Amino acid sequence: MVxxxxxxxxxxxxxxxxxxxxxxxxxxxxxxxxxxxxAAELDRPVDGVxxxxxxLAELGMATLPAPEQAVSPLDPASALALLARRREAEFxxxxxxxxxxxxxxxxxxxxxxxxxxxxxxxxDTVQRAVIxxxxxxxxxxxxxxTAPYGAPSYDxxxxxxxxxxGVVHRVVYAQASVEDAQRxxxxxxxxxxxxxxxxVVASVPVKLMIVDDRVALVSFxxxxxxxxxTALLVRRCSLLPALAALFEACWRVATPLTGTGGSTxxxxxxxxxxxxxxxxxxxxxxxxxxxxxxxxxxxxxxxxLMAVTGATSRFQLALKAVEERWI
Numbered sequence: 001m002v003x004x005x006x007x008x009x010x011x012x013x014x015x016x017x018x019x020x021x022x023x024x025x026x027x028x029x030x031x032x033x034x035x036x037x038x039a040a041e042l043d044r045p046v047d048g049v050x051x052x053x054x055x056l057a058e059l060g061m062a063t064l065p066a067p068e069q070a071v072s073p074l075d076p077a078s079a080l081a082l083l084a085r086r087r088e089a090e091f092x093x094x095x096x097x098x099x100x101x102x103x104x105x106x107x108x109x110x111x112x113x114x115x116x117x118x119x120x121x122x123x124d125t126v127q128r129a130v131i132x133x134x135x136x137x138x139x140x141x142x143x144x145x146t147a148p149y150g151a152p153s154y155d156x157x158x159x160x161x162x163x164x165x166g167v168v169h170r171v172v173y174a175q176a177s178v179e180d181a182q183r184x185x186x187x188x189x190x191x192x193x194x195x196x197x198x199x200v201v202a203s204v205p206v207k208l209m210i211v212d213d214r215v216a217l218v219s220f221x222x223x224x225x226x227x228x229x230t231a232l233l234v235r236r237c238s239l240l241p242a243l244a245a246l247f248e249a250c251w252r253v254a255t256p257l258t259g260t261g262g263s264t265x266x267x268x269x270x271x272x273x274x275x276x277x278x279x280x281x282x283x284x285x286x287x288x289x290x291x292x293x294x295x296x297x298x299x300x301x302x303x304x305l306m307a308v309t310g311a312t313s314r315f316q317l318a319l320k321a322v323e324e325r326w327i
Contacts, residue, residue: 006322013253014083016059019044020052024061024073028319032070059083075315084202087253091205094246102239119233121217126231133211134158137167142247144208146174154186163195170197172250173257174204178280181289189273192257199254200280207231208243216243255279267308267326271301275321278302278314 007028011021026042027033035053039046053071056062059079063072102118121129134141135158159169169191178184178200192198210216216234234240257276267275270291277287284302288295302314309324311317 007319010322011080014080015086016083017052017055019048020055023049023052024056024076027062027071027073032072034068034070035065038071077315084253088201088203088205091246091250094242094249095205098239098242098246101242102237105238117235117237118239119235121231121233123230126217129217129231129233130209131158133209133215133217134162137162137211139212140168140170141212142208142210142244142251143169143171144174144204144206144247144250145171145177146204146207147176147180149183154183156187156191159191159196160194163191168197169195170251171199172204172247172254173198173200173280175200175202175281178257178277179282179286179290181286184290185292188257198257199251200257201250201254202281204250206243206246208247210240210244210247213240213244216240218243255281267305271305272326274298274301275305275318275326279318279321 007025008018008021011024012018016024022042023038026038030041033041035046035049038044038053039049042049050065053062053065056073057064059076059082061074061076061079063074065071141159141162163169171191173188178188188198207219208216209218214236217231218234219231234243257280270293273291274287277290282290284295284298288298291298302317305321306312306314306317309317309320311320
């Protein structure tokens with residue numbers, strides 16, 4: 001299998017066909033092309049190219065191919081939103097499958113869901129368990145983060161201390177969490193600054209924290225968590241690797257909130273933070289609120305970034321930011 005470049009790989013992770021993702025990225029780079037020209041430039045059979053172009057056209061990401069006419073790329077926003085919703089539905093199915101898998105295991109082996117395997121925690125113990133589990137981490141913590149939040153404050157000193165002593169934290173945030181200005185400034189941004197690896201998706205199917213592949217804290221529905229104020233403490237059993245696989249599936253399709261060490265030539269930290277928020281789907285108004293600046297300042301910064309990169313649209317600006325590893 002041919003190794004995909006970053007943009008095709010990201011499009012493929014959202015559910016776009018591997019070759020269709022490669023063709024779309026090539027169109028963005030080269031401009032309008034006939035299927036025959038695409039086939040020659042990509043060194044692929046022309047029939048396969050036509051099939052990929054039809055897939056893109058059905059999603060609204062490219063013009064329909066016509067005899068001797070070039071195919072042009074179209075704005076992918078609506079298509080990507082559709083693909084993202086499909087992925088979220090798959091995550092929800094995966095979460096319920098994980099529960100069913102464990103129940104089948106428990107019934108088949110006669111294991112009693114008790115303190116040795118799964119423990120139900122109530123409101124007065126959940127937050128304490130979160131802190132104690134984080135403090136017990138040795139190597140890594142993985143989390144899916146979404147509202148509601150039971151902590152009395154936004155800061156997360158346990159994670160900051162973990163990062164300082166070398167514990168890796170990877171977190172996938174629901175978009176609503178990033179759009180919460182106070183939470184973003186007081187929790188998410190400080191953790192990212194301390195070294196947290198963060199990504200964002202439109203929504204996550206569960207609230208989840210996995211510590212060192214030995215224990216997990218999970219609530220399978222944020223609505224249920226808000227109503228019942230309960231969570232499950234899952235120790236080593238067949239459910240634990242299923243939850244880990246669910247996290248990794250979310251991680252693969254999520255958008256990075258953290259930079260990867262690329263060049264920052266020509267931009268400052270405030271502009272990098274703005275790019276991260278825009279990549280996460282934040283509106284100008286939300287980005288302004290999260291950064292503590294005016295909407296007019298957001299507009300000016302975007303205009304400056306487009307001038308620096310030579311981008312003529314926000315989509316081109318996003319591609320440039322990914323290429324330069326600013327986000």
